[in-house]
Amino acid sequence: MPAFKKKIKKPKHTLGLAAYTLDKILASKLIKMLLAGKRLNAPKADASVNIAIGSLDPILSEISKENYKAHYLEDKVRYLMIDIVEDLKETLAEAKNTGYKDSNMIIKRFEGINKKRSDIKTRLKDIESDYY
16 A cells, blocks of 8 residues: 655745745755765756756745845744755855765755754744744
8 A cells, every 4th residue: 555645735925935945955856866975977967956056046036035024033034044045055056066076065064954944944833834
């Protein structure tokens, strides 16, 4: 009997939607392969990194101060999310520049990103977002 994965609805809250999109990127096959330290096909990995970095830009514009007005609790979440997106962009760009060979650096950076993500999770619960 196959196990079915629970379908998660797309969140309506702006910060929840940004966290949802960020989680989809963090759970992608490319990130899992980078963290496993597997050897990657450079042209395919480069294309995947470019797509991932390109999908991070809409998150930044969506939660920018001009596009999303928030109270002080949501501002803290927004700033943490911006930090994660910038760190992820830097990590992916540096992995691309090193030819995906420095897996220790990548793993250390993703540990920091995951720590910030867990902090965001608790803060999203505090502001009663529909996704955390």
